[in-house]
Amino acid sequence: MSKHILIVGGGYVGFYTALGLRKLIRTGEASVTVVDPRGYMTYQPFLAEAAGGAVEPRHVVAPLAPALPGARVLTGHVTRVDHAARTAEFQPVQGPARTLTYDILVMAAGSVTRLLPIPGLAEHAVGFKTVGEAVHLRNRVLAQLAAAVSTDDELVRRRALTFVVVGGGFSGVEALAEMQGLADEAVRHHAGVEPADLSWTLVEAGERILPELDAALGRWTAGALRARGVDVRVGVRLVSAEGGVAELSDGTRLDAGTLVWAAGGRPNPLAAAAGLPVDRIGRIVATEHLTVAGVPDAFAAGDGAAVPDLTRPGEFTAPNAQHAVRQAKLLARNVVAHVRGRRLRAYRHAYLGSVAGLGHHQGVAQVYRLRLTGFLGWLAHRAYHLAWVPTFGNKARVLTDWTLSAIFRRETVPLQAIEHADADFRAAAALDLPRAA
Numbered sequence: 001m002s003k004h005i006l007i008v009g010g011g012y013v014g015f016y017t018a019l020g021l022r023k024l025i026r027t028g029e030a031s032v033t034v035v036d037p038r039g040y041m042t043y044q045p046f047l048a049e050a051a052g053g054a055v056e057p058r059h060v061v062a063p064l065a066p067a068l069p070g071a072r073v074l075t076g077h078v079t080r081v082d083h084a085a086r087t088a089e090f091q092p093v094q095g096p097a098r099t100l101t102y103d104i105l106v107m108a109a110g111s112v113t114r115l116l117p118i119p120g121l122a123e124h125a126v127g128f129k130t131v132g133e134a135v136h137l138r139n140r141v142l143a144q145l146a147a148a149v150s151t152d153d154e155l156v157r158r159r160a161l162t163f164v165v166v167g168g169g170f171s172g173v174e175a176l177a178e179m180q181g182l183a184d185e186a187v188r189h190h191a192g193v194e195p196a197d198l199s200w201t202l203v204e205a206g207e208r209i210l211p212e213l214d215a216a217l218g219r220w221t222a223g224a225l226r227a228r229g230v231d232v233r234v235g236v237r238l239v240s241a242e243g244g245v246a247e248l249s250d251g252t253r254l255d256a257g258t259l260v261w262a263a264g265g266r267p268n269p270l271a272a273a274a275g276l277p278v279d280r281i282g283r284i285v286a287t288e289h290l291t292v293a294g295v296p297d298a299f300a301a302g303d304g305a306a307v308p309d310l311t312r313p314g315e316f317t318a319p320n321a322q323h324a325v326r327q328a329k330l331l332a333r334n335v336v337a338h339v340r341g342r343r344l345r346a347y348r349h350a351y352l353g354s355v356a357g358l359g360h361h362q363g364v365a366q367v368y369r370l371r372l373t374g375f376l377g378w379l380a381h382r383a384y385h386l387a388w389v390p391t392f393g394n395k396a397r398v399l400t401d402w403t404l405s406a407i408f409r410r411e412t413v414p415l416q417a418i419e420h421a422d423a424d425f426r427a428a429a430a431l432d433l434p435r436a437a
């Protein structure tokens with residue numbers, strides 16, 4: 001009898017698992033349903049370049065339906081899972097909720113932004129996890145520059161030109177670097193503002209930035225950012241953001257016109273709500289075969305799963321794209337083996353290293369024992385991530401974006417109006433209503 005496979009989440013794990021199942025399952029053997037809130041997979045490493053304007057935002061996402069022919073793609077949220085009954089409550093983007101039935105569950109809901117109980121954080125900061133947030137930050141940087149040159153109030157000007165990024169991991173460092181690159185380009189068109197007038201601060205609670213890389217590369221990155229005028233503060237926490245003022249644990253107060261929260265994520269809470277076994281931080285307890293421990297017909301991988309790292313006994317695989325993509329490919333094979341009653345394979349992958357882009361044709365790369373910095377690190381960053389961009393069409397579009405940005409200067413038109421596209425229409429309606437009355 002044909003099995004119905006439900007994949008919750010369309011990120012790295014959900015996308016590549018569905019892609020693998022499409023190639024492996026036989027006609028009539030199984031059907032696949034993918035549920036995702038957005039309906040597309042985001043290639044996270046290029047969010048910074050989308051924010052900086054080097055890559056068109058639409059080119060860092062892959063729509064699920066065209067990329068997964070044969071699979072049923074539903075856009076909306078799974079709000080509850082009853083695995084004992086093999087049912088999931090689904091809330092579509094429009095219309096009433098309904099119940100989905102399944103035979104095999106793949107939990108690939110990933111992670112969500114991790115917020116801390118910091119006063120004013122939710123009201124005044126923006127995250128950096130989605131393409132929408134990347135677009136917002138690009139518009140924000142350009143709008144703040146325009147505001148600075150359009151005012152005579154020195155306090156307003158100083159606030160508009162103050163940018164604070166909290167989180168010294170890959171997301172925070174790359175976001176700040178690309179935003180600064182965009183701003184340095186945009187100030188060329190604004191008389192009265194120089195790059196030195198802008199204030200950039202990177203805040204990291206740990207003892208160094210880019211802790212995933214070799215300590216020497218982290219120090220090199222900090223030095224490169226400081227040489228570009230970035231105030232890199234390590235061992236410092238954000239304690240308040242009330243009124244838009246970033247107050248740090250060392251007593252510094254920064255009236256930040258732009259505050260970016262890039263301090264990591266936490267597992268999607270759906271797993272715990274579904275009654276699946278989770279660890280102390282909310283990750284699904286998985287086996288080396290990517291099955292949910294002690295639960296039949298259930299699989300999990302990626303950021304939201306605690307997968308044993310067989311290359312480092314006693315530890316778990318890191319929550320990054322490198323593991324997520326490889327886990328997804330094995331997960332697809334194991335799901336098919338499960339359907340056919342065959343033996344499952346264990347996940348084993350030694351960490352290759354990481355790369356980070358710092359804008360301004362600078363980057364860092366660590367591949368096994370090889371360390372690259374500066375221009376070579378930047379080339380390694382682009383080459384590595386281009387190879388992993390999903391679909392040939394997306395690769396071609398990203399490569400075209402890079403080629404055009406090498407020939408022409410970045411486009412610096414702020415399009416913040418698209419974030420509130422109905423504002424002008426509502427304003428016009430408000431003007432016309434009294435006349436009509």
